[in-house]
Amino acid sequence: MDAIILQILNGLDKGSAYALIALGLTLIFGTLGVVNFAHGALFMLGSFCAVTLQRLLSLSFTVVDPTKKDFLGNPLKVDTPYVVDWFGDAAGNAIINWSVPLAILFAIPVMLFIGYAMERGLIKHFYKRPHADQILVTFGLAIVIQEIVKYFYGANPIPTPAPAAFKGSLDFGVMIGFAENTIIYPYWRLIYFVFSAVIVSAVFAFLRFTTFGMVVRAGMADRETVGLLGINIDKRFTIMFGMAAAVAGLAGVMYAPINSPNYHMGMDFLVLSFVVVVVGGMGSLPGAVLAGFLLGILESFASMNEVKSLIPGIDQIIIYLVAIIILLTRPRGLMGRKGVMEE
Amino acid sequence: MGILEVKDVNKRFGGLQALGNVNLSVAENSVHAIIGPNGAGKSTLLNCLIGKLEPDTGSVTFQGQSVLGRTPYEINQMGISRVFQTPEIFTDLTVMENMLIPCFAKRDGAFRMHAFETISNEKEVIERAEHMLEEVNMTEKLHMVAGSMSRGDKRRLEMAMCLVQAPKLLLLDEPTAGMARADTNNTIDLLKEIHEKHDITIAIIEHDMHVVFSLAERITVLAQGTPLVEDTPENIKGHPKVKEAYLGEAA
Amino acid sequence: MLGLSKKDTTFLLIVMFLTLATPILLQPFPEGSGLAQFNAGYPDLMQRFAIYGIFAIGFNILFGLTGYLSFGHAAFLGVGSYSVVWMYKLLSYNVLPGLILAVIMSALFALLIGYVSLRRSGIYFSILTLAMAQMSFNLAYSVLTPLTNGETGLQVYGDDPQVLMGEGGPTSPHFFGIVMNEATKVDFAGWQFTFSNGYYFCAIIAIIVFYISLRIFRSPFGLMLRAIKTNQTRMSYTGLNTRPYTLAAFVISGMYAGLAGGLLAAMDPLAGAERMQWTASGEVVLMTILGGAGTLMGPVLGAGFIKYFENIFSKINDNVLHGWFAVLPDGLEDTIVFLMHPFIGKGWHLTLGLLFMLVVIFLPGGLIEGGQRLRNWIKRDKEPKGPSKDTEHHPKPKPHVA
Numbered sequence: 001m002d003a004i005i006l007q008i009l010n011g012l013d014k015g016s017a018y019a020l021i022a023l024g025l026t027l028i029f030g031t032l033g034v035v036n037f038a039h040g041a042l043f044m045l046g047s048f049c050a051v052t053l054q055r056l057l058s059l060s061f062t063v064v065d066p067t068k069k070d071f072l073g074n075p076l077k078v079d080t081p082y083v084v085d086w087f088g089d090a091a092g093n094a095i096i097n098w099s100v101p102l103a104i105l106f107a108i109p110v111m112l113f114i115g116y117a118m119e120r121g122l123i124k125h126f127y128k129r130p131h132a133d134q135i136l137v138t139f140g141l142a143i144v145i146q147e148i149v150k151y152f153y154g155a156n157p158i159p160t161p162a163p164a165a166f167k168g169s170l171d172f173g174v175m176i177g178f179a180e181n182t183i184i185y186p187y188w189r190l191i192y193f194v195f196s197a198v199i200v201s202a203v204f205a206f207l208r209f210t211t212f213g214m215v216v217r218a219g220m221a222d223r224e225t226v227g228l229l230g231i232n233i234d235k236r237f238t239i240m241f242g243m244a245a246a247v248a249g250l251a252g253v254m255y256a257p258i259n260s261p262n263y264h265m266g267m268d269f270l271v272l273s274f275v276v277v278v279v280g281g282m283g284s285l286p287g288a289v290l291a292g293f294l295l296g297i298l299e300s301f302a303s304m305n306e307v308k309s310l311i312p313g314i315d316q317i318i319i320y321l322v323a324i325i326i327l328l329t330r331p332r333g334l335m336g337r338k339g340v341m342e343e
Numbered sequence: 344m345g346i347l348e349v350k351d352v353n354k355r356f357g358g359l360q361a362l363g364n365v366n367l368s369v370a371e372n373s374v375h376a377i378i379g380p381n382g383a384g385k386s387t388l389l390n391c392l393i394g395k396l397e398p399d400t401g402s403v404t405f406q407g408q409s410v411l412g413r414t415p416y417e418i419n420q421m422g423i424s425r426v427f428q429t430p431e432i433f434t435d436l437t438v439m440e441n442m443l444i445p446c447f448a449k450r451d452g453a454f455r456m457h458a459f460e461t462i463s464n465e466k467e468v469i470e471r472a473e474h475m476l477e478e479v480n481m482t483e484k485l486h487m488v489a490g491s492m493s494r495g496d497k498r499r500l501e502m503a504m505c506l507v508q509a510p511k512l513l514l515l516d517e518p519t520a521g522m523a524r525a526d527t528n529n530t531i532d533l534l535k536e537i538h539e540k541h542d543i544t545i546a547i548i549e550h551d552m553h554v555v556f557s558l559a560e561r562i563t564v565l566a567q568g569t570p571l572v573e574d575t576p577e578n579i580k581g582h583p584k585v586k587e588a589y590l591g592e593a594a
Numbered sequence: 595m596l597g598l599s600k601k602d603t604t605f606l607l608i609v610m611f612l613t614l615a616t617p618i619l620l621q622p623f624p625e626g627s628g629l630a631q632f633n634a635g636y637p638d639l640m641q642r643f644a645i646y647g648i649f650a651i652g653f654n655i656l657f658g659l660t661g662y663l664s665f666g667h668a669a670f671l672g673v674g675s676y677s678v679v680w681m682y683k684l685l686s687y688n689v690l691p692g693l694i695l696a697v698i699m700s701a702l703f704a705l706l707i708g709y710v711s712l713r714r715s716g717i718y719f720s721i722l723t724l725a726m727a728q729m730s731f732n733l734a735y736s737v738l739t740p741l742t743n744g745e746t747g748l749q750v751y752g753d754d755p756q757v758l759m760g761e762g763g764p765t766s767p768h769f770f771g772i773v774m775n776e777a778t779k780v781d782f783a784g785w786q787f788t789f790s791n792g793y794y795f796c797a798i799i800a801i802i803v804f805y806i807s808l809r810i811f812r813s814p815f816g817l818m819l820r821a822i823k824t825n826q827t828r829m830s831y832t833g834l835n836t837r838p839y840t841l842a843a844f845v846i847s848g849m850y851a852g853l854a855g856g857l858l859a860a861m862d863p864l865a866g867a868e869r870m871q872w873t874a875s876g877e878v879v880l881m882t883i884l885g886g887a888g889t890l891m892g893p894v895l896g897a898g899f900i901k902y903f904e905n906i907f908s909k910i911n912d913n914v915l916h917g918w919f920a921v922l923p924d925g926l927e928d929t930i931v932f933l934m935h936p937f938i939g940k941g942w943h944l945t946l947g948l949l950f951m952l953v954v955i956f957l958p959g960g961l962i963e964g965g966q967r968l969r970n971w972i973k974r975d976k977e978p979k980g981p982s983k984d985t986e987h988h989p990k991p992k993p994h995v996a
Contacts, residue, residue, distance in 0.1 A: 035717045035720075122951075122955075125955070129958075131716055131717050132661070132663045132720075133954055133958060135663060135665075135717065135720055136663075136879065136883065136950065136954045137950075137951055137954040137955060139876060139879075139950065140880075140947050140948070140949075140950030140951035140954060141947070141951060142947075143873075143876070143943060143944075143946065143947030143950065144944060144947035144948055144951065146947075147941065147943045147944035147947055148936075148944065151936050151941065151944065267872065271724055271725060271728045271872070274721045274724065274725065275721070275725050277721075278718065278721055278722075282718070312737050313733060313736055313737025313738075316729075316732040316733060316735075316736050316737065317729050317732060317733060320725050320726065320728070320729040323722075323725060324710055324722075327710075327713065327714065327718075327722065328710065328713065331713065331714065393831070414830065414835075415830040415831050416829075416830045416831075416832075416833050416834055416835050419830070419831055419832060419833035420833045424831070425831050427827075427831075431825055431827050431828040431831070432825065432828060433820075433821050433824040433825050433828060434824055434825065435820070435823065435824040436817075436820060436821065436824060440817060440820075440821075443814070443817060444817060444818065444821050444829075444832055444834070445832045445833075447814045447817070447818070448832045448833040448834045449833070451814070452833075453833060453834055453835035453838075454834070454835045454838040454839060455814075455815075456815060456842060457813055457814045457815050458809065458810050458813050458815035458816070458842075458846075459597075459809055459813060460813050460814055460815075461597055461598070461599075461809070461812050461813060462812060462813065462814055462817060463599055463812070464597075465814070504828075504832065508832070508833070
């Protein structure tokens with residue numbers, strides 16, 4: 001029993017990431033009708049927002065302190081981050097320590113802008129082009145973004161720690177009546193899950209309760225008719241693309257401490273997120289979220305040693321296998337609507 | 344016993360009874376029209392005939408064989424060809440290539456790995472295609488890309504593609520919808536000619552009364568999913584029930 | 595000849611001539627001249643042209659004709675490579691059994707993947723193939739390590755059985771004694787031409803598979819595939835079952851990919867999982883659209899173009915650039931070198947990605963269409979009043995629809 005709960009918990013953080021990326025993919029696909037192969041790159045850019053902010057905050061100046069000597073007897077060079085210099089020791093170090101959560105504030109405008117620029121500069125011209133062209137051009141864009149990041153940040157993963165306050169783990173088992181240390185869950189993963197849940201709820205609330213969201217939902221159902229109402233749907237869709245980019249970016253920012261950002265993480269997540277979208281049902285937002293968590297948890301179960309010894313390698317392919325089975329039995333996915341993406 | 348027999352067909356979509364107890368018999372070598380006001384169930388009926396929809400109850404048989412549960416290509420191989428409301432042709436290919444495809448389908452069946460034959464060596468097939476194009480007066484457009492032709496020409500090509508397979512039954516779904524008067528008349532003439540020249544049964548679903556009365560030998564009037572009357576055009580023209588159905592719609 | 599029309603026979607003869615004369619044609623600059631770095635007549639590079647040409651020709655049969663955009667063809671490339679190396683390990687360094695196995699294995703693989711993926715079309719198909727290839731890649735890296743040797747890659751070791759290996763037989767890939775990496779160098783008035791066995795082996799296979807693709811293009815089967823791209827509804831109402839046609843096209847293109855992968859291992863007796871990665875799948879897509887999807891020569895041109903520039907770009911470094919722009923004033927020289935730096939050397943992938951976008955945006959028909967447009971443009975320039983006949987008879991091909 002405790003092992004099952006542990007695996008469900010373990011699946012939640014990856015599931016959250018899948019769900020958030022898949023949500024953005026579905027939003028873009030549902031509203032703009034564009035298949036965005038560069039969406040994984042947006043997730044990756046989010047992670048690198050965290051890296052960048054951490055680096056910016058840690059920018060230091062060097063002072064030679066003649067009173068102290070290092071072990072070779074030379075005057076000691078002391079690096080002092082500017083923020084420490086400006087805000088004093090305690091506040092400055094706290095800011096550096098909290099750079100990942102702070103990066104959320106940094107990433108929102110950055111990602112909104114990137115999304116906006118992408119839509120206006122490139123995607124806009126591909127609405128009327130065949131899906132194959134959309135796939136190809138966004139695929140090219142994904143390579144370009146990835147290579148640019150690689151050029152500036154190198155090919156190695158960059159560890160980006162969470163605030164020290166969240167270093168430990170929560171003994172979840174004790175809280176629900178199990179023995180100590182049977183179900184422990186790192187704080188940061190818990191935060192990631194809560195954070196994702198908040199974002200998902202926020203997106204759903206936004207779509208449900210605002211006029212803007214209503215128009216977007218109507219546009220997802222029937223774009224032409226909404227266009228006939230004289231509503232400028234294109235402008236709203238641009239904003240929608242920016243939002244989807246921001247969601248992917250935020251998912252990336254908060255994921256940085258879990259998985260040290262590297263330039264190819266976008267594509268790794270993209271392929272799986274596509275599978276998630278397909279399993280959830282193309283064009284269905286709840287489907288994307290549900291399938292995201294479901295597949296994350298399934299993957300976590302498949303990587304249990306007991307399961308792996310039974311079927312070796314199952315953890316590597318479980319998601320794909322499920323996707324294949326679902327597509328063969330329910331071609332529209334778990335919650336797919338009729339008429340969406342059917343030729 | 345007609346070539347196409349529809350017996351007690353019912354089809355519901357949720358709470359809506361789209362077709363209720365439809366019985367229809369299309370006699371061999373006749374031109375049979377199915378008319379009715381909007382929403383009368385014409386398209387649903389047609390979709391049941393060509394395997395796109397499966398009726399809830401009832402049977403549809405073609406030459407004594409059931410067509411239900413068969414895929415469109417199987418139904419075509421049985422000898423039923425279909426002309427669509429908007430011409431469905433291979434827009435990227437030339438007129439000649441468009442014609443060759445049904446010829447090969449007729450000769451080779453639903454699938455054949457004829458990857459090492461060369462089209463230009465298939466003299467018989469080419470002759471057949473050329474012959475058919477002559478019949479519909481399109482010989483001079485042989486090398487045009489089909490998508491660049493006028494709508495009337497596309498319609499002609501589509502019909503030629505159906506006819507070259509020598510089907511026993513030709514189903515037409517509003518073949519003149521959205522056409523100019525001249526094109527409509529051309530299509531009527533073409534259909535008349537086809538019917539005279541070939542041993543073929545034509546079932547036509549149509550809105551345009553002009554087309555129906557110039558072509559049909561028998562007419563079935565459909566209203567609210569059930570056949571109202573079936574009779575010759577002369578008798579349908581003044582039929583009180585038909586007037587009611589159409590006026591009821593107009594009012 | 596060979597069941598081809600006169601025009602096609604001439605076309606094939608030209609292709610044959612160009613392929614066989616490649617070692618001469620690609621060495622336009624004499625050895626030792628400053629431009630010699632642009633020569634491409636090295637056995638290694640020419641083999642790559644031929645092998646990726648085969649890969650792209652096969653991919654084009656699927657994508658160019660039917661419009662089904664597969665993002666997983668690299669999986670077959672990997673399967674081909676593994677098959678060949680296994681045959682080296684078990685039998686001997688003769689490439690023939692390996693290549694036969696490569697084609698058979700990739701066909702089986704393609705049948706399996708195609709059967710599942712082809713249940714959907716459009717983007718679903720692209721995503722499914724991408725997922726399948728990624729799954730194969732993961733498997734090759736992890737569970738299938740006994741078969742693939744995981745991260746290290748599969749190679750021949752001294753203690754492998756190699757049961758057919760006679761005493762004194764060649765210890766590197768060969769075709770009945772013709773050793774692949776042997777070459778004849780001919781010096782001619784400052785030029786040096788390398789005629790390598792490996793290249794000619796690949797080239798002859800490339801010519802054969804090009805001929806097969808030409809036959810497919812001209813066959814009723816090829817016509818059916820093009821019809822699938824245009825209108826599947828009409829296809830099925832014409833009495834044709836589209837699925838076996840697409841599956842056949844998928845398997846054929848998978849076999850081409852397997853053959854190409856096998857030849858890669860015939861050049862260099864190694865096989866690694868990275869050959870199956872999505873970047874490799876993306877590369878063949880790019881080659882095909884860059885040259886012109888659906889055209890006969892386009893994919894080969896695209897493959898050559900990309901492999902050539904990959905080679906050139908990887909060789910260039912800042913010093914070379916400084917050498918080129920030395921005539922310019924220092925500041926300008928440094929700026930240009932600085933701006934070009936991200937695109938050269940290891941930055942080739944960035945250039946590739948940009949190229950990808952530019953081609954899709956501006957030249958969806960590829961180089962072949964670009965050439966045609968250029969020709970039309972020049973023609974129109976010469977006779978400004980004459981209406982262009984071409985537009986009526988060959989309207990611009992519609993962008994590929996998946």
